């Protein structure tokens with residue numbers, strides 16, 4: 036193995052890559068995290084959240100896992116049963132993650148009860164393990180002859196990875212080997228099957244995770260075979276193994292979803308399923324670091340840039356699309372349909388943590404901070420018992436947290452990171468100490484074998500003042516690196532005399548002999564600022580978001596004077612900052628005077644028209660649904676209150692937005708019909724029915740495309756309902772167009788069994804139109820009813836609903852006579 040090869044100037048085959056070179060070709064500083072067991076967190080912000088995690092979430096997770104059958108599956112496997120398995124085939128992994136979280140709390144806040152409960156569950160898990168070490172309850176109970184036959188979809192290696200992580204955490208917390216031995220037996224079983232050696236088979240995990248987990252197991256056991264196996268699973272990736280496994284011709288194979296498109300070394304951009312992609316990259320950092328594989332690390336840095344500069348939400352989450360739980364194309368960052376899975380935010384934290392340790396560059400801790408305070412903690416409510424899987428940046432008020440999920444990957448993932456948060460704050464190099472995050476508390480570590488202890492005082496993230504006080508008995512010489520957050524525009528500081536800061540990779544570094552009482556203070560002044568997105572992000576075109584320090588804000592409609600859709604924020608909008616200890620667990624709120632515009636503009640038979648006459652007025656608090664529209668078009672000012680994004684959906688259901696327009700968005704009715712001028716009435720409306728959506732001129736492409744707000748009769752199901760248009764002056768028409776809504780697979784809206792178009796005659800009597808075309812209930816198209824001309828001030832659609840279903844209508848146009 037030549038040095039030339041190791042630094043990546045040639046394309047190495049997997050077998051050529053060194054397992055662990057004696058001397059490093061990688062740059063310094065290659066830091067070590069200060070272990071979370073050495074970090075005490077007393078922050079008013081994180082302390083209560085971690086207590087809630089420890090006292091509420093972890094036990095809620097274990098209870099829910101037991102209820103959902105995760106533990107019962109292990110009992111079935113142990114008893115040799117072939118029936119009764121419950122849940123998706125990756126159920127085991129969620130239990131392992133729940134146990135990993137519990138193990139971290141054992142390490143910091145030991146209780147004999149939790150220790151015993153873990154032993155009970157570990158015993159059940161161990162009893163399900165085969166004599167050959169194999170352990171996966173789905174395949175043991177349901178499909179014992181299908182082991183290792185579908186690596187792409189079956190999650191066996193993914194589940195194993197989570198077992199390894201949990202077992203290592205448990206071993207480190209308790210020094211007991213009961214769980215670790217299960218992991219070792221399973222890892223040996225996997226190692227006996229997969230590898231480059233003769234007689235072993237090819238393959239890698241459809242859902243990466245095992246790569247980084249094997250590195251943990253290698254470090255805990257010292258068994259080099261696990262490092263070698265981790266590398267084997269990583270460096271072959273992209274050889275299109277899944278095409279072979281599923282007999283897909285290579286010219287028809289699309290490997291993006293599983294990161295199996297091209298050799299991992301040639302990967303240039305983030306792709307496919309977001310959690311898989313970021314777990315894989317995290318494993319690549321570990322393996323690159325431990326095997327001196329600079330070419331692999333160069334790939335990670337390249338893909339990191341593509342992710343952070345083109346595919347990252349302002350909240351630090353990734354993966355815009357529900358379709359593949361992942362990426363689409365660069366700059367595609369929609370807000371209402373943002374997927375941003377909570378697990379993907381966890382994965383971003385894992386990835387940036389590893390990169391920060393390897394390179395000692397503050398840009399990684401910056402991203403970690405963005406994710407930590409926004410897209411990550413939004414995943415759990417304030418009580419710690421309801422969770423987001425999907426984290427949109429805009430909601431009509433219908434997206435809520437759940438107590439549990441059929442696919443329960445996210446809740447235990449939040450719990451394990453929250454329980455080990457201390458691990459992500461500080462790091463040490465040979466002669467250096469890095470402060471990456473600002474969290475009140477203290478920590479102990481050693482530099483060159485000498486004890487170092489530091490206290491941190493701060494009210495972060497609400498206040499940017501941070502004070503570091505050294506507290507070791509004997510002086511120690513080292514370089515203290517303090518991260519300067521990328522958002523901080525205005526920084527002041529104090530340091531002991533003679534300590535001069537050098538700017539290094541986003542840090543300020545002080546080299547001196549530190550002694551007890553030495554104090555460094557920083558004030559990262561926090562001003563609320565309006566944030567712009569790159570112009571290529573079409574979803575945020577003409578919009579701004581609000582950020583203060585590391586915290587991204589949002590508006591929930593319940594806090595506003597005007598309806599959220601009418602609010603806009605001109606660039607000169609000013610905010611005042613107020614800390615409200617009682618609101619949402621204690622938060623800093625931003626208050627200001629925004630502007631609003633509620634100006635419907637009809638475009639029927641017009642290409643140009645004067646700006647519509649409006650009233651300019653100060654509004655008073657409006658009810659959430661029927662707005663100033665009632666009192667005519669209006670523009671004016673409205674008081675607004677912004678709350679941290681992570682706290683949304685902790686109160687009553689309410690529309691929410693992170694990005695707001697900078698200029699008024701006039702409500703344009705671009706239809707060729709006369710419905711824009713009509714008043715809409717329904718036979719029944721529920722809290723989430725929006726009557727005016729039926730005539731908003733936003734035309735659907737598909738019946739199943741939910742526009743966020745919709746006109747429908749749900750939850751009235753079956754029976755007859757109607758929706759009517761009434762006009763101030765008579766209209767003359769021979770043509771109506773209707774576009775049905777249908778959310779099969781998601782909700783309870785379907786087209787009607789039958790329907791009828793009626794008009795009101797001079798006497799106020801409803802009469803059916805004399806139609807010459809059939810009343811179709813076809814989906815994904817405009818249904819046209821041509822009828823004899825009528826002159827009327829009111830029309831209505833009567834529907835007969837399917838049993839157990841409600842009718843929803845995207846649009847209804849009433850076209851004028853030529």
Ligand SMILES: [Zn+2]
Nearest residue numbers: 376378444445
């Ligand atoms: Zn998840």
